[in-house]
Amino acid sequence: MKRRDEVLVGLMLIFTVVVGIAGTVWLARGGLSSGYPMYALFPWGAGLKNGQPVLLAGVNIGFVSKVELVPNGTLLVTLAVNKEYQIPTGTTASVEPNGIFGDQLIALSPQLSVTTYMPERDTIPTGRGAATTGQVLSKADSVAAEVQTIVAAVRDEFVTDGGIAEIRRAIAELSALTSQLGTIAATQSRELTTTQQQLRSTLAAVDSSVVDSTLRAFRTSSANLAQLTSDLEKTRAQVSSILFKVDSGPGTAAKLLNDPAVYARVDSLLLRLDLLVADVKANPRRYINLRVF
């Protein structure tokens, strides 16, 4: 055996092992640098595993280095972030689909204009992730099913049950109605134009001097009417005073109106007058003794 064989074989094996390990680590971790750890919490079933990329605003800055199952329903995910990158304060982490083949990645979404950074070993708050491919496909399936149902219903309503024919009839009737309304509108427009012209000619015929004299006479009449009203008011006050006095005063008129005894005597007087008149009529000689000579 030659020593050269040992050297060649050793070189080849060492080279192969180095290439194999470095290549595997490079693929699995997204690079050969170890980086510093950051943490994030996601719910169970997030589809995370070691080696998945970590993107900050779309830039690959590290990889998932560890996924621990926590009994309270969360996954404690350790992120290895390359040392040349820092994570701004306020950044949120979410799980996003990586392509259409079912792989996942962790997307870090920073806030704009933030100049402070999270310290190493800090926990990045979890944000809302994008829908996974499965969720999108499921949603698309449900949407497609609903669209199919709607299309079937529309077909039944519009094709099978004659909805399209009804719509066509309605459109034709609407068109006729529109035409009638147009005719009516044209007629009304002509009549309005005529009325407007007549009104303009009438207004033009009115003499302004006559209107002024009429207005002055109207003002005078109004003043007279006001004076008359005032006089009537005074008269009404005087009459009211008189009536008050008649109604409640101590005079004869008040007693005549309000005292029942006076009324009884007057009534008795009238009765005796009636008897007297009757007796005079019956026996005029008793009262009239006319002698000529």
Next chain:
Amino acid sequence: MLEATWRALHGAVCTTLSSVGVYGYYLRDIVRSARETDTWPRETIRQMRVIGVESVILTIIVAAFLGGVTAFQTRFQLFPGVQVSAVGLISRQSIVLELGPLLTALVLTGRVGARMTAEIGTMRVTEQIDALETLAYDPVAFLSLPRLLAALVMLPALTMLANTAALVSAWLTLIFATDVRTIDYVEGLRIAFTPFQVVYSLIKATCFGGAIAFVCSYQGYIAKAGAEGVGQATAKAVVITSVAILTLDAIVAAIFAPFVQA
């Protein structure tokens, strides 16, 4: 008629079982020869050079063409709308999981296995093996065990180099001959990757290496007298090894494929 059919069937079964049996005996002899520690270690290093180091150039050339063609064809098989990084993913999965170890093993069957059978067969027909036995050397420890160990170690190493060369070749082909950019290819390489995919490739390579060394050395060991016998043994070794490699490929895939899933 029925009796003749029965005899033919019986003969075929007996022949198959007999072949398996003699392979079993041969394997037993190889295991036993491991006690000859003064004989096989030095020869193993030499065989590692012959099988591994001397095959590096051929392996890389084959792998380079393999990777380039795979990536090129994959790019133009994508229908519109599919992300371009799928080229990296499909190329990686094709090369690492299947084409890398399989084509490397098949190529080495022709280069290493045929040479192994011819060497040992020639030693058999020229009675050099008998001479070794006369000198109290265990011929299995000197001829078979070193080749088996060397193949078991060097096939995975060559497969690793082949995978690397194929992926690099795929990258070069894509960036020079297609519209795929480096960042797309690298992103695709990393999609759904797990280190076990590399281990899976090495498991296949180890199995293929064992099959090449075991079958080819045995066929040389039992070669019949004359140049024709060596030729027949070599041809038979290549055929049996190729079929054995494909069969092992299916068996390994059936066993380990569920674990390869990302």
